[in-house]
Amino acid sequence: MRRLTYENNRGESIVFYHSPFFIEALTGIGEVDADIQNQRAPYRDGDNYIDTILQPRFVTLEGAINSSNLNEIKNYRKQILKVCNPKLGLGKLTLELDGDIKEIYGVLDSVPAFPERSSNPYQRFMVVWKCPNPYWRDPQQVSRSLKAYEGKFTFPFTFPVRFGIEGDITTITNDGDTSAPVIITIQGPISRPMIENRTTGEYMQINTTIGPEEVLYIDTNPLAKRVEIHRTNQIVKAMGYVDYNSDFWQLAVGDNELRYRADEGIAEAIAAVSWHSQYVGI
Known part of the structure; x- marks a missing residue:
């Protein structure tokens, strides 16, 4: 066919x-x-x-x-x-x-x-x-969620106290023939979120606070790089909040270990990483 x-x-x-x-x-x-x-x-x-x-x-x-x-x-x-x-x-x-x-x-x-x-x-x-x-790409966009912070502090407590776990580390797989740009969305509230690709050694950090009614949107496509904060009926350009040493990283071919963390956050703060695998031919 x-x-x-x-x-x-x-x-x-x-x-x-x-x-x-x-x-x-x-x-x-x-x-x-x-x-x-x-x-x-x-x-x-x-x-x-x-x-x-x-x-x-x-x-x-x-x-x-x-x-x-x-x-x-x-x-x-x-x-x-x-x-x-x-x-x-x-x-x-x-x-x-x-x-x-x-x-x-x-x-x-x-x-x-x-x-x-x-x-x-x-x-x-x-x-x-x-x-x-x-590059040809898969029509279906693959998406994975990462939890920024998982609270552990409860009353009454006993020592040693566990206040929380910093970030969630997970492995995602790029099945394509070449690196794949990603779209990162982060639902607040969260402060100075960072998502690191530990496989490539690159990270993206945004030096601002995302409110509970805001969504941070990052596109690492080299032809359409964007950093935006989406509010109700409003999109704010946020490229100026990108940390100086940040990279608009992409997924390497094969397994990628990602870590998501922030200065401050609660359990409801969720990051989603989405991508299309790319191919040199069909």
Whole structure:
């Protein structure tokens, strides 16, 4: 099974499958160009490998309108042009292939092409998307919760007294082929919350107090970094509260040990970490 669905940013969608939009060829779903970063020293053979950078992905669909009726062909062409409009910016591609489902965001590289039919009863077409982020991702967002502070103090008490446990440490797994940005949400009340990825040695700390009716929102996506405090009917930019040594960390491939702590907090203060695993191909 091979089915491709494209949804533009107006919420309009089109499905390429068997009928009426038949897929003849689909390229770019696996292969993507890689740029190898090297450094060369003078008077030395060869060079030093630094990193590999994936280039934007180009997904090309060649298909045919599965109809020989002229009025239907005209209407189907209009439908393709309406949904696959380059002026609408980024849209979402969802590919179902052999029981696997992945998605990616892309913009039309050009207006869809419709070659001359001549004696062919079917109208062929070609659509090309440029995907700035070359990674496919799971459609389902995975989310895990961490408790900031668990109170232990009760009356009457006996020594030794346990006032509480600092933070919750848990291990989450990134099943993808590369690191994955995360979205962190923290429901107050909490003071100077910090979430650390102990696997990578990086942490994110916010030097402010989050009230009981506020939610701290952090997005570590390099293309959409955000730190915000969400209140009722209000969103406040909070990038200025980010600790100087903080990192917009991502999940490494495999297991990641996360720790959540704060200067002050109660049992109701909960942090959620959400992510989509990313893949180099499908």
